[in-house]
Amino acid sequence: MENIDVVLLVKHIIIGLVQGFTEPIPVSSSGHVMIVSEILGLGAQGFTFAILTNTASLLAIMYIYREDIVRLITHFFLYLKTGEKRYNADFRFALYIVIGSIPAGVLGVLLSDVIADNVSMTTIALMLFVTGIALWLIRNIHGKKKDADLRARDAIIVGLGQAVALTPGISRSGATIISAIAVGMKQDTALRFSFMLYIPVSLGGVVLGIKDFLDEPNKGALALPYAATFIATLVMTYFAMRWFMGIMKSGKLSYFTYYCFIVGTLLLLFY
Numbered sequence: 001m002e003n004i005d006v007v008l009l010v011k012h013i014i015i016g017l018v019q020g021f022t023e024p025i026p027v028s029s030s031g032h033v034m035i036v037s038e039i040l041g042l043g044a045q046g047f048t049f050a051i052l053t054n055t056a057s058l059l060a061i062m063y064i065y066r067e068d069i070v071r072l073i074t075h076f077f078l079y080l081k082t083g084e085k086r087y088n089a090d091f092r093f094a095l096y097i098v099i100g101s102i103p104a105g106v107l108g109v110l111l112s113d114v115i116a117d118n119v120s121m122t123t124i125a126l127m128l129f130v131t132g133i134a135l136w137l138i139r140n141i142h143g144k145k146k147d148a149d150l151r152a153r154d155a156i157i158v159g160l161g162q163a164v165a166l167t168p169g170i171s172r173s174g175a176t177i178i179s180a181i182a183v184g185m186k187q188d189t190a191l192r193f194s195f196m197l198y199i200p201v202s203l204g205g206v207v208l209g210i211k212d213f214l215d216e217p218n219k220g221a222l223a224l225p226y227a228a229t230f231i232a233t234l235v236m237t238y239f240a241m242r243w244f245m246g247i248m249k250s251g252k253l254s255y256f257t258y259y260c261f262i263v264g265t266l267l268l269l270f271y
Contacts, residue, residue: 005225008225009224009225009228011040011041011042011225012225012226012228012229012232013228013229013232014036014040015033015036015037015040015042015053015229016053016056016228016229016230016231016232016233016236017232017233017236018032018033018036019032019033019053019056019057019229019233019236019237020053020056020057020060020232020233020234020235020236020237020238020239020240021236021237021240022240023057023061023173023233023237023240023241024057024061024173024195024237024240024241024244025171025173025174025240025244025247025256026131026135026171026173026174026175026177026178026253026256026260027128027131027171027174027256027259027260027263028124028127028128028131028165028169028170028171028172028174029057029171029172030050030169031124031127031128031169031170031171033053034119034121034124035121035124035263035267038121038271048209049226049229050209051205051206051209051210052226052229052230052233053229053230053233054202054205054206055202055206055230056229056230056231056233056234056237057202057233057234057237058198058199058202058203058206059234060233060234060235060237060238060241061195061198061199061237061241062199063238064238064241064242065192065195065196065199068192068196069196069199071090072090072093072094072097072196073094075087075090075091075094076090076091076094076095079091089147089148090147092148092150093147093148093150093193093196096150096151096152096154096155096193097155097193097196097197097199097200098200099152099155099156099159100155100156100158100159100162100193100197101159101162101197101200101201101204102159103156103159103160103162103163104159104162104163104165104166104197104201105200105201105204106163107163107166121267121271122267122268122271123167123169124169124264124267125169125263125264125265125267125268125271126169126264127167127169127170128169128260128261128263128264128267129260129261129264130169130170131169131170131171131174131175131256131260132256132257132258132259132260132261132264133257134174134175134178135174135178135253135254135256135257135260136254136257137178138178138181138182138253139253139254139257141181141182142186142187142251143180143181143183143184143185143186143187143189143190144184144186145183145184145185145186145189146186146189147189147192147193150185150189150193153183154180154183154184154185155193157179157182157183158176158179158180158183158193158194158197159197160179161175161176161178161179161180162175162176162179162197162198162201172198173194173195173198173244174256176190176193176194176197176198177190177191177194177248177253180193180194187248187249187251188248188249190248191245191248195241
């Protein structure tokens with residue numbers, strides 16, 4: 001049996017914890033993974049690694065929202081079958097998730113290489129400032145729209161926010177929650193819609209990346225570090241998401257503004 005590279009294993013666990021903690025909160029998980037990978041001397045993580053960590057975060061979030069997912073899918077098809085009014089609100093909410101997923105899905109396929117080839121620490125820093133400013137601007141907005149009050153226009157605007165977040169340094173959860181609050185959604189509706197949008201786009205990314213994952217030449221040698229990263233990401237995403245749900249209830253999003261400004265400033269000073 002080959003000797004285990006303990007240092008490499010620990011580094012991958014750290015990156016998994018960072019990915020898991022930052023995926024749900026509005027500070028950009030992709031940007032933070034790049035920052036920590038640079039600090040740890042691992043360099044840029046490949047597409048296979050991104051698929052691995054994204055899948056772990058996706059499973060954790062799907063588990064948290066499992067009841068909503070089952071209800072929305074069930075009521076969507078029941079409404080199509082019966083047309084009963086009691087299923088209408090969930091039918092429209094599910095339909096708006098599909099509509100809102102289109103911008104990021106299309107741009108993710110068309111521009112993934114362009115985005116990946118034009119990322120630097122300066123870019124991440126500047127995008128963190130943009131995220132921080134946007135969070136500050138919406139800090140005092142208290143929307144009134146509930147799930148049943150959403151319209152296609154709201155879904156498109158939030159979907160465009162998710163598309164913008166394809167740029168590392170722009171938080172996906174931040175961009176969608178900011179957009180959702182800006183169009184008048186209540187905090188709990190904004191949070192739920194944001195992470196419902198995350199699911200189909202992430203599932204699409206996983207499906208499209210399966211071939212690349214299977215073709216990865218080093219996956220055998222990296223099996224243990226990758227497995228450790230997956231578990232660390234899965235567990236940390238679950239707890240980070242639960243914590244962030246509490247933050248949203250308390251309306252303390254402005255805390256993340258300060259964090260984005262601090263990290264962005266440090267990146268500009270030292271990279």
